[in-house]
Amino acid sequence: MSAVQKLRNMLADPDKFIVCPGVYDGYTARIALQEGAECLYMTGAGTTMSRLGMPDMGIATLNDMRDNAAMIASLSPNTPLIADADTGYGGAIMVGRTVQAYIRAGVAGLHLEDQVVSKRCGHLKGKQLVDAAEFTCRIRAAVLARQQTAGGDILLIARTDALQARGYAEALARLRAAVAAGADVAFLEGVASSAEAARLVADLAPTPCLFNNVPAGVSPDFSTREAQLLGFRMAIYPVLALEVVYPAVRRAVRQLLGSGRVQSVEEDGKRWSPRELFEVCGLAECVKFDRAAGGTGWLEGV
Incomplete structure (x- = not known):
């Protein structure tokens, strides 16, 4: 079963709640996979910060995001990866190209938003939006690109940032139009309360809704159960x-510069050896593969 089909099956189960830990590189993805995560989320902010050392202000390009998503998806091809696709990085043609690039990269789901191309994190102030017609055009372009990709599929998540600046009614109308255009999931950024969240879910039923958990952001820190x-x-x-x-x-870093020695970050004082850290990233599997191919580099162990 493909990762996208697995994600669709999870979404079709009314008793299933899909939890997607946010990862931004191969190491954090490996840790989440080791701990049993069933689905991963590639954060655009984390990709921008880790790959470019820059804030989430519309700086990352399609190539930055696609390359990172492809690497993360390749680590466990059967584990669904949902990836931030920002605004689609341009007009309808560019949105289509983005969707097809994500499909070929092995991404199981992506979300597209209605900010202008020079976007910013959804939990910062001063966001600027395209008009509702352009947002719907982006979703239609994504649907067309999915249809035209031979043998390809991807879950399309429509995100609106209209709530803070234009109010609930405008945000709801945008999401309804996106769903009518073919989006699979609705994502209202910046939900302000549990009452507003419950209202959204009821107003969009039966369309499944996604919650974005950003502690210390503009939304409540709901637990998975909540x-x-x-x-x-x-x-x-x-x-x-x-x-x-x-x-x-x-x-x-403060410990090293202050005392000349790094203490453990674990309460029990444990320090982690290179081998233990490498094991998180598939050391045993690499050695096994090398030996199966007749390699001799690891015959005496690691």
């Missing part, structure tokens, strides 16, 4: 790895 009870069918956690890596690396 989000499911509100009626959401899936949730993405884009800053999961970013948030925990920042204080850990900062602490280690």
Whole structure:
């Protein structure tokens, strides 16, 4: 079964809530896979920060995002990967090219939004939107590109950032138009309360809705159970790895520069050897493959 079919089957199960840990590179993806994640989410903010060292302000290009998504998807081809596709990176033709590039990269699902091309993180102020007709055009372009990709499929998630600037009614109308144009899932960015979340799910039923969990952002920090009870069918956690890596690396650098020695970040004082870290990224599988091919580089062990 392909990753996209697996994702569609998960979405078709009314009792299933799809939890997508946010990853931004091969290492964080490997950690999530090791811990049993059934679905991954490639964050656009994390991709921009890790690959370019820049903030999420519309700086990453299609090539940046596609290349990162292709690498992450290749690590476990049967595990669905949902990836941020921002605005589609241009007009209808470019949106179509983006969708086909993501399909060929092995991405199982993507979301497209209604900000202008020079977009910004959905939890920052001052977002500018294209008009509703252009947003719907982006979704139609995505649907056409999916149809025209031989043997290809991808879950299309329509995201609107209209709530903060234009209100709930405008945001709902945009999502309804996107679903009518062929989007599979609705994504309202910046849901402000549990009451608003429940209203959204009811207003868009039976279309499945996605919740974006960004702690300290503009939305409540719903647990997976809370989000499911509100009626959401899936949730993405884009800053999961970013948030925990920042204080850990900062602490280690401060220790090194301050005392000349890095202490453990684990409570029990454990330090991790290179071999243990490599094992997260498939060391045993690589050695096994080499031996099966007749390689001799690892006959004496690792």
